Amino acid sequence: MQSSRNQKITLWLLSIFVIVIFVQSLFFKFTDSPETQYIFGTLDKWGASLGFPGLFGHSGIFSQYVVGTGELIASSLLFIGLITKKSLVHAIAALISLGVISGAIFFHLFTPLGVQVLNTDGTYDGGELFSLACGVWISSAFILFLRRDTILMAVRQFAQPAR
Template structure:
């Protein structure tokens, strides 16, 4: 565990890489993003929640991308010793965002293998990257749980 704790920067860099490289697609309203969020919006509309994934919706690519950006910046800032305290919170934010992504890949028509703009499948690449982010964020939360007030209070009381 001490070795993993020492190499937390690897998990941080992986999460930041995946989130930041996806921002171009989300913030430019690329065809890939239109397909993904359009598919989710049609699915949500069938449940009576149309528009939540649309460009102006509460779960639009702009909102999700903004949370990914915040999590990435906070994780990268947590590499500075003076800002290490924000690491578990940034990891929790990343874990929450990516849990949503994994849920929508698994339980909606989006699927694990997403269709590319040229009609080919991504072969599950986005899903695999999301799973890697989830595992990395979960490790970061576990490794830094002593910095979370509720966990710290419970540990002190026990």
Template sequence: MQLLKKHGHWVLTLFVAFVFIQSLFFKFSNSPETVYIFQGKLDPWAASLGFAGVFAPGGIFSAKVVGTAELLASLLLLVGAATARRPWIQVAGAAMGLGVISGAIFFHLFTPLGIAVINTDGSSDGGELFMLACGVWVSCAVLLWMRRDVWAPAVRQLLGRS
């Protein structure tokens, strides 16, 4: 139990970083799967709401923008886990990861993307992307809870509750 308490943050960090980093190839290479998700599903949905182009290449939520945020969150998590004297770095990575993955979960649940993504060839991912997103969300939330001694005093001070 003591081992898990002392090093559990590494397990969570490595899981989040693995999920985020393994997806970078798809986001930065314009793979058919990523183009289909961002430009074939999400951008037409956004356009129907009057926000055309936000998921297209160059859009504020394009695959490369999301991939860059995931890469930065991964680096912050890994550097923060390795640097015991600066745990706020890991907190920043967990918070950023939680924000990015919250967006992914939202788009799976409330857009035509759906929980089980139907690929261009008609096959389904069986909900794998959604389940990985949920695992990343839980991992980031647990990391933030584990590091609450780092961020909670700052929040209390901001709220005027010393």
């Protein structure tokens, strides 16, 4: 009984962490803040250097609006899954969250964006944004681990041939 209670508390804490980080970032992405312009501008220049101009621009397939929408969907479904006690919805939300944040971590590590992001005042953030992304990744992965039985059951049901 105690283990189940601890698991519920852990799921809530991890989910609230992801929700808060994602929802807080929506203001920056949807208002085209200077920080967002720097991040997506840097990524867009990088994409253009590889022959993909506009990939991260305002109308690109990886624009701040697309990424922000993914974060909004993930955080909304995390919340809905918790409130309604729908473990599959919660697991799907964690999977979406993991996908979105994996992209962010990739672009921090393997593009000119870097781990430390330039602030509007000319200073660097000391890797804070990257650290938060890593925290979201770990939290999302742990939610998926805790929901593994739900995921396996859904996969088995999906994989069964129709009768």
